Amino acid sequence: MKTKEMDAALQKLVDKDVIVDLVHRYSFYFDHRRFEEVTMIFTEDCVIDYGRGIAPLIQGRAELAALLSNADATGFLGTSHHNANVWITFDGPDRADVATSLYAWHHAPQGPNPRVWGYYYDKVVRAGDGWLIAYRQLRIGGQENFDIEWIPLIER
């Protein structure tokens, strides 16, 4: 490769590496109940759509923080957000679409433990030295013991 090509190829790999870490850090912080750090992965004016069964459309980091502040009191005893198949597609140098397969297990206070299988659809943006999630939508392809209103993975 020529130096210019190398530079472009390397920059792309560096960006992908940071974006993959972004996806991983969300799950890490969430499963460790470090909710303040979860919010810092998103842009100030982020939009998050977990589906109506979870919450109304979340607009902005402050609304996400408010939602998560209740998680310990009212939510699950524990969670495991397993990511797989992180697939990044760039839209210019400073924006990318990310699709990530999710298998999430939830420890219910009582009764069988809810599970979902789906995909996160993210839009990430370059922000200063790093990247942040500007938009996240969760689409669900299947569930066990978690039959609430989800955005379906596939429109039929």
Add this chain to the structure above:
Amino acid sequence: MKTKEMDAALQKLVDKDVIVDLVHRYSFYFDHRRFEEVTMIFTEDCVIDYGRGIAPLIQGRAELAALLSNADATGFLGTSHHNANVWITFDGPDRADVATSLYAWHHAPQGPNPRVWGYYYDKVVRAGDGWLIAYRQLRIGGQENFDIEWIPLIER
């Protein structure tokens, strides 16, 4: 590193990145029932061995397309193909072996949902600007509610 070494190291990372995306795209397209795009991830003369419980040995992209054309009518309501541990070993500049841990969940039309845990063993080849899967074998280490004829993960 010297420029020549850097070039080789970078080329390897670029290739691994494309190969990992190949593995991820298979699952993405499969779980989204976009079966035509699934077939395009394989070489024209690919060989795919899912085990006799699923299908006879698949020889060529056309045979794969024929098998998948029935998936919506006769198959599961949904699937989740979770990849992990993608491990790539190069065999010269244009070929590589890939081992990928699979956890697959299937939404059954009725009754308990089948699950399998196993590994994909792939042989991938450079093809034009990208890479394609020339050979895929699925080996299964364990299952629940999916007791058909599999290729065992470990020969005993």
Add this chain to the structure above:
Amino acid sequence: MKTKEMDAALQKLVDKDVIVDLVHRYSFYFDHRRFEEVTMIFTEDCVIDYGRGIAPLIQGRAELAALLSNADATGFLGTSHHNANVWITFDGPDRADVATSLYAWHHAPQGPNPRVWGYYYDKVVRAGDGWLIAYRQLRIGGQENFDIEWIPLIER
């Protein structure tokens, strides 16, 4: 990027690639019951803490080998160690902390199959041309049919 910056960025990606493979190879070899190769992923003087329900603190590769030599005779019929969210943080050029989300399924000889969800906390070190795991701790956030003494994911 300038050549010096490119060199540093590339070296970091090369190192991360090897470290991710280390995490993947552990699971690959373990799930394939290739226990001798599992031990070679660790430093000679490694320390491994799976929690008291699994084993006393393991000190050194020889102790790990001794523990694993009994695995086929007394253990599960099969395992699936699914890694996700591998998150690497460097501590100087030759050391790194790695957090990896684990979903592990175990095939019990009889009765329901045990499952755990947790995180590996690793310390990895550069060793010759590659990297090795010097310290591994398993912390568990939840389990089903595997209610033994674990190190909790979160201190409460």
